[in-house]
Amino acid sequence: MTGPILFLDSGVGGLSVLAAVAARLPDAPLVYCADSAGFPYGTKSEAEVSARVAGLLGRLTERLRPSIVVIACNTASTIALGHVRPVLAVPVVGTVPAIKPAAEQTQSGVIGVLGTKATVRQPYVDDLSARFASHCTVLRHGSAALVEAAEHKLRGLTPDPAIFRDAIAGLTAQPGGDRLDTIVLACTHFPLVAAELAAAAPRPMAFIDGAQGIARRTAHLLEGAAWPEVRSAGRAIFTGGTSGLAPLLPALKGFGLETVESL
Ligand code: DGL
Numbered sequence: 001m002t003g004p005i006l007f008l009d010s011g012v013g014g015l016s017v018l019a020a021v022a023a024r025l026p027d028a029p030l031v032y033c034a035d036s037a038g039f040p041y042g043t044k045s046e047a048e049v050s051a052r053v054a055g056l057l058g059r060l061t062e063r064l065r066p067s068i069v070v071i072a073c074n075t076a077s078t079i080a081l082g083h084v085r086p087v088l089a090v091p092v093v094g095t096v097p098a099i100k101p102a103a104e105q106t107q108s109g110v111i112g113v114l115g116t117k118a119t120v121r122q123p124y125v126d127d128l129s130a131r132f133a134s135h136c137t138v139l140r141h142g143s144a145a146l147v148e149a150a151e152h153k154l155r156g157l158t159p160d161p162a163i164f165r166d167a168i169a170g171l172t173a174q175p176g177g178d179r180l181d182t183i184v185l186a187c188t189h190f191p192l193v194a195a196e197l198a199a200a201a202p203r204p205m206a207f208i209d210g211a212q213g214i215a216r217r218t219a220h221l222l223e224g225a226a227w228p229e230v231r232s233a234g235r236a237i238f239t240g241g242t243s244g245l246a247p248l249l250p251a252l253k254g255f256g257l258e259t260v261e262s263l
Contacts (some may be wrong), residue, residue: 002028002067002222002225002226002227002228003029003064003065003066003067003090004028004029004030004031004064004066004067004232004235005021005025005028005029005030005031005066005067005068005070005218005222006031006033006060006061006064006066006068006069006070007021007030007031007032007033007070007072008033008035008053008056008057008060008069008070008071008072008073008076009032009033009034009035009071009072009073009076009188010034010035010036010038010039010040010041010042010073010075010076011034011035011036011039011040011147011150011151011189012034012150012151012154012189012192012248012251013072013073013147013150013187013188013189013190013192014032014034014070014072014073014095014188015032015072015154015188015192015251015252015255016072016188016189016191016192016209016211017070017072017095017188017210017211017214017215018030018032018070018072018255019211019255020211020212020214020215021070021214021215021218021219022234022255022256023215024215024216024218024219025215025218025219025222025227026231027227027228027231028222028225028227028231029227029228029231029232029234030234030235030256030257031064031066031234031235031236031237032234032235032236032237032255032257033056033060033236033237033238033239033263034236034237034238034239035052035053035056035239035240036238036239036240036241037239037240037241038052038056038239039240040116040144040147040148041073041075041076041116041118042075042115042116042117042118042119042142042144042147042187043116043117043118043144044118045118046079046118049075049076049079049080049118050079050080050083053071053076053079053080053083053084054080054083054084054087056239056263057069057071057084057088057092058087058088059263060237060263061088061089061090066090067090067222067225068090068091068092068093068218068221068222069088069090069091069092069093070092070093070095070214070218071084071092071093071094071095072095072188072214073095073187073188074095074096074097074115074116074119074186074187074188075115075116075118075119075187077094077095077096078094078096078097078118078119078122078124078125079118079122079124081094081096091221093214093217093218093221095188095210095214096124096128096210097113097115097119097125097128097184097186097210098184098185098186098208098209098210098213099111099113099125099128099129099132099133099138099184100128100131100132100133101208101213102133102182102183102184102206102208103132103133103135103136104132105182105206105208106136106181106182106206107181108179108180108181108182109135109136109137109179110136110137110139110176110177110179110180110181110182111133111136111137111138111139111180111181111182111183111184112138112139112140112141112171112172112177112180112182112183112184113125113129113138113139113140113141113183113184113186114141114143114146114167114170114171114183114184114185114186114187114190114197115140115141115142115184115186115187115190116142116143116144116147116187117142117143117144118142119142119186119187120140120141120142120186121142125140125186137176137179139171139174139176139177139180140171141167141170141171141174142170143163143166143167143170145163145166145167146163146164146167146187146189146190146193147187147189148163149163149164149193149196150189150190150192150193151189153192153193153196154192154248154251155247155248155251156247156250156251157247159193159196161196161199161200164193164196164197164199164200165200167197167200168183168197168200168201168202171183172202180205181205181206182205182206182207182208183197183205183206183207183208184208184209185197185207185208185209186209188209188211190209191207191209191211194207194209233256233257233258233259234255234256234257234258234259235257235258235259235260235261236252236257236259236260236261237260237261237262237263238260238261238262238263239262239263240262241262242260242261242262245260
């Protein structure tokens with residue numbers, strides 16, 4: 001029997017990746033880990049994020065014996081992918097900003113990378129921009145409020161619309177921002193509030209994230225896997241305990257995560 005697919009994020013953001021993977025691999029057992037004790041990652045140092053992600057994935061892979069790990073978080077992937085890949089005994093798929101498709105799609109030649117503060121300062125983003133978007137102006141903006149807004153939305157709360165306006169303005173107010181036509185959602189929390197972002201944009205813009213690409217890659221790596229005949233219910237694991245999670249349970253169920261545990 002093949003082990004589950006293990007997803008890791010700081011919070012609920014990685015559910016946007018899990019949904020795309022689950023649609024492609026409907027029989028695969030899924031375990032979603034939210035490092036709620038370490039949330040948020042985007043305001044932490046590189047050393048802190050790296051240490052948490054490496055330690056946590058070591059413990060989780062030993063305990064759960066997954067067939068593959070999906071780091072469903074841009075912050076963790078752009079900082080720690082290179083450290084964890086060589087030491088884990090299973091394949092690791094990361095989530096990195098979808099700069100390549102954005103650069104292929106833009107009409108104006110100005111793209112925006114909307115991520116966490118930690119992600120937008122990573123050399124990984126410099127590298128992706130240099131390799132795939134050298135013909136473009138690449139604007140970057142980091143927002144912690146937008147991460148919180150997605151967390152609130154999944155708990156049934158309505159975030160302040162100013163959060164979405166401010167996030168878009170963080171890009172459009174920069175030089176060249178008046179020509180911005182394509183925004184990379186470079187944090188897995190942001191596709192969960194894509195409709196709110198689109199509504200807050202001053203004109204129609206394209207929003208691109210990497211979830212479909214990750215799902216394709218994961219399915220490719222798992223080709224021929226022998227999944228259990230009866231699919232087990234999805235499991236959610238929270239590192240910060242399970243108290244106070246009641247408002248989140250309907251959203252978790254909506255993503256097929258029926259049980260909630262603490263690590
Ligand atoms: N969802 C995460 C990402 O893709 C990070 C959110 C946070 O913890 O700051 O970057």
